[in-house]
Amino acid sequence: MAGFIVRRVLLLVPMLLVASLIIFLLLRLGPSDPAMDYLRLSKLPPTPEALEEARLFLGLDRPIAVQYLDWLWRALHLDFGVSYATRRPVLPDLLLFLPATLQLAGLALMLTLGISVPLGMWAARHRDRLPDQIVRLVAFIGVSMPNFWLGFLMVLLFSIELGWLPAMGRGSWMHMIMPASAIAFMSLAINARLLRASMLEVAGQRHVVYARLRGVPEKTVERSHVLRNALLPIITATGMHVGELIGGTLIIESIFGWPGVGRYAVSAIFNRDYPVIQCFTLLMVGIFVLCNLLVDIAYAYADPRIRLSAEGVE
Amino acid sequence: MTSRCLEISGLTVRTMCDGRERELVSGVDLALEGGEVLALVGASGSGKSMTCAAALDVLPPGTWRAGGTVELDGQVRTAREVRGAYVATILQNPRSAFNPVRTMRSHAHETLRALGMGRSGRNARVEAAMIDAGLEDVPRILALHPFEMSGGMLQRMMVALALMSEAPFLFADEPTTDLDLIVQREILDLLERLKKTRGLGILLVTHDMGVVARLADRVAVMDAGRIVETGPVMDVFHRPAHPTTRRLVDAHLSLYPTLSPAEPAT
Amino acid sequence: MSDLALPEKPAAASGRRPWLSLTGRFALALAATIIAVAVFGPWLTPHDPNAMDLTARLDGPSAAHWLGTDHLGRDILSRLFVGARVSLGSVAVTLSLILALGIGIGGAAGFLGGRTDQVIMRCADVFLTFPTLVLALFMVGMLGTGLVNVVIAIALSHWAWYARIVRGIVLSLKHRDFILASRLAGTGRLRIFWTHLLPATMSQLVVLATLDIGHIMLHVSGLSFLGLGIAAPTAEWGVMLNDARQFVWTEPHLMIWPGLALFISVMAFNLLGDAIRDRLDPHLRMEHAH
Numbered sequence: 001m002a003g004f005i006v007r008r009v010l011l012l013v014p015m016l017l018v019a020s021l022i023i024f025l026l027l028r029l030g031p032s033d034p035a036m037d038y039l040r041l042s043k044l045p046p047t048p049e050a051l052e053e054a055r056l057f058l059g060l061d062r063p064i065a066v067q068y069l070d071w072l073w074r075a076l077h078l079d080f081g082v083s084y085a086t087r088r089p090v091l092p093d094l095l096l097f098l099p100a101t102l103q104l105a106g107l108a109l110m111l112t113l114g115i116s117v118p119l120g121m122w123a124a125r126h127r128d129r130l131p132d133q134i135v136r137l138v139a140f141i142g143v144s145m146p147n148f149w150l151g152f153l154m155v156l157l158f159s160i161e162l163g164w165l166p167a168m169g170r171g172s173w174m175h176m177i178m179p180a181s182a183i184a185f186m187s188l189a190i191n192a193r194l195l196r197a198s199m200l201e202v203a204g205q206r207h208v209v210y211a212r213l214r215g216v217p218e219k220t221v222e223r224s225h226v227l228r229n230a231l232l233p234i235i236t237a238t239g240m241h242v243g244e245l246i247g248g249t250l251i252i253e254s255i256f257g258w259p260g261v262g263r264y265a266v267s268a269i270f271n272r273d274y275p276v277i278q279c280f281t282l283l284m285v286g287i288f289v290l291c292n293l294l295v296d297i298a299y300a301y302a303d304p305r306i307r308l309s310a311e312g313v314e
Numbered sequence: 315m316t317s318r319c320l321e322i323s324g325l326t327v328r329t330m331c332d333g334r335e336r337e338l339v340s341g342v343d344l345a346l347e348g349g350e351v352l353a354l355v356g357a358s359g360s361g362k363s364m365t366c367a368a369a370l371d372v373l374p375p376g377t378w379r380a381g382g383t384v385e386l387d388g389q390v391r392t393a394r395e396v397r398g399a400y401v402a403t404i405l406q407n408p409r410s411a412f413n414p415v416r417t418m419r420s421h422a423h424e425t426l427r428a429l430g431m432g433r434s435g436r437n438a439r440v441e442a443a444m445i446d447a448g449l450e451d452v453p454r455i456l457a458l459h460p461f462e463m464s465g466g467m468l469q470r471m472m473v474a475l476a477l478m479s480e481a482p483f484l485f486a487d488e489p490t491t492d493l494d495l496i497v498q499r500e501i502l503d504l505l506e507r508l509k510k511t512r513g514l515g516i517l518l519v520t521h522d523m524g525v526v527a528r529l530a531d532r533v534a535v536m537d538a539g540r541i542v543e544t545g546p547v548m549d550v551f552h553r554p555a556h557p558t559t560r561r562l563v564d565a566h567l568s569l570y571p572t573l574s575p576a577e578p579a580t
Numbered sequence: 581m582s583d584l585a586l587p588e589k590p591a592a593a594s595g596r597r598p599w600l601s602l603t604g605r606f607a608l609a610l611a612a613t614i615i616a617v618a619v620f621g622p623w624l625t626p627h628d629p630n631a632m633d634l635t636a637r638l639d640g641p642s643a644a645h646w647l648g649t650d651h652l653g654r655d656i657l658s659r660l661f662v663g664a665r666v667s668l669g670s671v672a673v674t675l676s677l678i679l680a681l682g683i684g685i686g687g688a689a690g691f692l693g694g695r696t697d698q699v700i701m702r703c704a705d706v707f708l709t710f711p712t713l714v715l716a717l718f719m720v721g722m723l724g725t726g727l728v729n730v731v732i733a734i735a736l737s738h739w740a741w742y743a744r745i746v747r748g749i750v751l752s753l754k755h756r757d758f759i760l761a762s763r764l765a766g767t768g769r770l771r772i773f774w775t776h777l778l779p780a781t782m783s784q785l786v787v788l789a790t791l792d793i794g795h796i797m798l799h800v801s802g803l804s805f806l807g808l809g810i811a812a813p814t815a816e817w818g819v820m821l822n823d824a825r826q827f828v829w830t831e832p833h834l835m836i837w838p839g840l841a842l843f844i845s846v847m848a849f850n851l852l853g854d855a856i857r858d859r860l861d862p863h864l865r866m867e868h869a870h
Contacts, residue, residue: 018706019706022706023718026718026719026722027721027722030722030723031723031724032724140847140850140851141847143794143850144794144843144846144847144850145843145846146798146801146802146839146842146843146846147802148802148805148818148821149821149835149839149842149843152821152824152825152828152835152839153839155828156828156832156835160828160829160832167828240711242711243710243711243712243713243714244711244713246711246714247711247712247713247714247717248713250713250714250717251713251802251805251806254805254806255825265717266717266806266807266808268721269717269720269721269725269808270725270807270808272721272724277718277721277722281714281717281718281721284714285710285714288709288710288711288714289709292709
């Protein structure tokens with residue numbers, strides 16, 4: 001297992017390098033001129049002299065490869081430059097907002113898994129009967145519901161009509177219920193249906209019949225043969241849900257006045273504040289890659305076929 | 315365990331086909347004594363495996379048991395009571411019959427726990443059963459997953475799981491299909507030995523008359539969901555009464571003319 | 581007790597099955613209605629969607645304004661109609677772009693093979709790995725805000741899913757006898773791709789594209805909602821929701837209607853996609869969950 005983890009971590013290095021190169025190149029080769037944006041955000045008139053000076057100051061006159069290596073070198077020292085708009089170092093600002101985003105996305109992930117698993121089991125147990133139909137309906141609403149609208153509807157019901165939950169801000173855990181549920185709803189719905197399908201597939205496999213034939217009680221069969229094996233695709237899907245949930249968090253933050261990176265990033269995108277966009281994207285990529293690494297490790301832990309064949313290569 | 319006689323009567327299995335109910339197994343009666351091998355033979359699709367599955371209530375989706383009882387020494391039992399405790403099963407194609415993410419140890423302990431056996435005596439019972447089934451290197455094999463084992467080893471492990479349950483009867487559903495010839499012979503030898511030493515009553519489901527000739531005491535022939543002929547193995551081979559039986563025996567003799575039970579009898 | 585062991589419900593009697601299921605036909609009707617509203621919206625609207633009437637601000641439903649008016653006195657129903665046009669229009673353009681990119685790049689990868697294929701698919705892998713919304717945000721950051729850029733950004737963050745499918749099918753057909761035969765007969769490569777390989781990919785692409793309509797709609801309006809897409813005066817459902825947020829406490833009806841319009845449209849196309857998938861390609865399931 002240790003060997004497996006080490007090799008997966010080593011694989012991350014080229015992956016992150018390629019991602020950083022793509023991010024850097026696309027931003028530089030994009031249609032707009034960073035020097036121009038720099039002047040605009042600094043509220044300086046874009047005279048030819050000023051442009052020339054900004055270009056020199058930002059190092060845009062050097063070959064692109066040199067620019068990239070320079071940026072990469074500094075990035076490795078955790079220096080992602082200074083925001084054009086605020087003139088403050090980018091990384092500390094982003095790291096200031098990041099915990100709030102991760103907290104919300106993390107709770108949304110817990111809700112997704114914590115609710116979809118029992119829901120999927122319930123549907124699979126009562127296939128084609130009422131519980132299954134209910135879960136099917138919930139799933140259908142879930143995949144069609146814009147999460148930002150769901151957020152509003154929740155505010156309308158629980159804050160305005162009932163007055164149960166605070167509509168804005170970050171403070172107690174009460175503040176997190178609505179945003180996290182709005183983020184989690186779609187992934188939860190997809191996951192519940194996925195688990196249902198997966199359980200029904202496993203339930204038809206021969207090893208389940210053989211377990212029954214050995215006299216294993218139905219409860220144990222369901223838990224340690226059907227559910228245990230049906231959870232494997234759920235682990236893989238969780239990797240995808242993490243991405244969806246982070247994306248959802250970026251949107252939902254703006255509804256609930258949640259002080260996360262989403263609003264900071266959106267204003268940077270709006271302003272074309274390159275250093276911020278660059279650092280934000282790389283940060284998201286890093287988080288996402290890390291989550292996928294955890295998912296892969298969890299999968300290898302849960303499925304000896306992956307774990308042992310990986311060790312066999314050593 | 316003192317049960318010496320297992321009786322299946324009036325077993326019927328139905329399915330829905332094109333909107334109409336169809337009978338796959340019709341009123342099958344079988345009796346199995348301890349210490350004998352009863353072979354259930356018939357062409358593929360004649361309902362042999364379905365009969366076993368129905369007796370133990372593990373029918374595939376889309377089919378259901380429409381009637382029939384299972385009696386142990388004259389007492390009617392539910393399939394839940396019978397499974398594992400009185401009737402152990404070994405299946406064909408053992409690779410897909412084991413849970414791919416669990417070790418042999420997990421399978422073994424689960425089986426014993428299901429029979430209500432406490433933690434204390436388990437290891438000894440597991441080891442004895444595995445050695446009896448011809449798996450010598452017990453600690454190493456217990457740590458293996460199905461995908462790390464050969465088909466023959468897995469089939470032996472199935473036999474071992476059946477033995478450790480100490481059930482008096484064994485349903486063996488095509489136990490040698492998909493195995494190479496040497497392993498086939500070893501498994502058949504093993505079953506024969508267990509019949510003699512442990513007094514197991516074995517219901518052997520097969521379409522292979524060679525296996526029947528080798529192992530069976532009595533034969534029941536199935537065709538289209540019905541038992542068409544029952545009798546001692548010699549009678550069935552030498553004086554087949556029903557056309558289906560005759561076809562099966564002829565087909566076998568034309569393939570292996572020297573393997574008929576006349577020879578072992580001499 | 582558990583139902584996992586019980587028999588599956590027997591399949592319905594075979595016979596003449598309609599091409600689409602009942603829900604499928606319902607979804608088709610709903611989707612057709614939405615498309616009709618999008619196409620004919622400007623002729624159906626009771627009012628000019630951008631005409632402000634500051635004397636009739638934030639009115640409730642009335643005979644003149646069926647769904648009431650917004651904070652600038654604009655008729656909400658008219659704005660919803662025009663919003664359908666923007667939503668569906670941008671989805672149509674986005675999907676055409678995605679299909680063009682997916683077929684072009686995926687076809688090239690599968691058809692040319694070798695190193696070209698490797699380079700293209702490594703790139704595609706990067707796009708397949710990351711969540712589409714984060715990708716789209718980055719692309720908007722690169723291209724700048726505005727509807728056109730949002731459409732391009734969404735297309736750029738989705739093409740790889742289509743390219744992968746096209747490549748897979750082209751690769752599996754490339755060495756079949758009928759392709760080799762027409763190559764021997766001197767048919768050009770592009771022509772072979774056009775006449776033999778492309779049609780084979782169609783059913784899967786149609787399924788994927790229909791299932792993606794709702795997803796892309798949510799992306800377009802989500803980005804507009806964040807203020808990155810369509811600029812304020814244009815009627816678009818995401819923009820309308822963004823406008824409505826300051827009135828959530830006082831005028832909640834403002835945010836009910838655009839959200840409902842978006843929800844129903846997404847649902848209609850999702851239902852339709854499901855029905856078409858069940859019909860054309862029952863094996864393509866859950867694989868494309870983003």
